[in-house]
Amino acid sequence: MNVGLFIPCYVDQFYPQVAIATLELLEKLGCTVHYPPNQTCCGQPMANSGFEHLTDGCNQLFADNFSDFDYIVCPSGSCTLHIKEHWHNDKLKKEAKIIHDKIYELTEFLTDVLKVESLNASFPHKVGVHQSCHGQRGLHLSQMTELVAPPFSKPEILLNMVKGLEIIELSRKDECCGFGGTFCVAEAAVSAKMGKDRVHDHVAHGAEYITAADMSCLMHMEGILRREKSTVQVKHIAEILNSEG
Known part of the structure; x- marks a missing residue:
């Protein structure tokens, strides 16, 4: 199984350890992982x-880099959803269809494609799970609490395989953290207040x-935690699933 590793630009620039953990985790699970070195931003901020x-340039470059792999895996629900559902380019309709069918966010790839049932991981800590919007x-990684439907969470299924890890209960399990990409720039005050509410629920x-499948949400909450001089830390789910300590 040849997997193309799609790393969002902000992860590459600010949180390279998340990319490394994703690579190592996939290789431990038997995947042959390729990292196209010419990849750049997927174009979501502009869109x-x-x-x-x-x-158009971002779309063409993504197609050039990733069309030939069996699967494309990304440790970010936000960037995955953009490529999967919001990549519109009349010149690349064939490529878009191919990519749509084989791109996966990391946790859905582990649960739906690899069908992981156990992990050799240990993380003896109390962990709050943030369900990114x-x-x-968009990707239905977990059930929305406002629906009268059976609950599920693909990230939590995987986290429950980690030795010593305790998932804490939250008052508002699937509330937005307020990051929202460019929303946090256009509506900074609202974004910050939403982030404080989300952080305080975990604390x-x-x-x-605090963990999540999107480092962008964690980056937003990490800024709030640091400003409040909190001892609570953020860690991407790939780092926890790859942890052996």
Whole structure:
């Protein structure tokens, strides 16, 4: 199984340890992983800001880099959803269809494709799980609490395989953290207040770490935790699933 590893630009620049953990985890699970070195931003920030017509170069580069792999895996629900559902380019309709059918966010790839049933991982800490909006509502990684439907969470299924890890209960399990990509720039005050509410829910229930499948959400909450001089830390789910300590 040849897997193309798609690493979001902000992960590459600010959180390379997340990319490394994703690579190591996939290799431990038997995948042959390839990292196309010419990959850049997927174009989501431009598209979300109303400049989708300027993303043609990003689209073409993504197709050139990733069309030939069996699967494409990304440790970000947000970037995965953009490529999967919001990549519109009349010149690349064939490539878009091919990529749509084989791109996966990391946790859905582990549960739906590899069908992982056990992990050799240890993380003896109390962990709060943040369900990012794109992953939950776009990729259906977890059930929305407002629905009268059986609950599920693909990230939590995997986290429950980690030795010593305790998932804490939250008052508002799937509330938005307020990051929202360009929203945190356009509506900074609202974004910050939403982030504080989300962080405080985790802190109030005894979390030592906050994890998620989107480092962008964690980056937003990490800034709030640092400003409040909190001892609570953030850690991407790939780092926890890859942890052997």
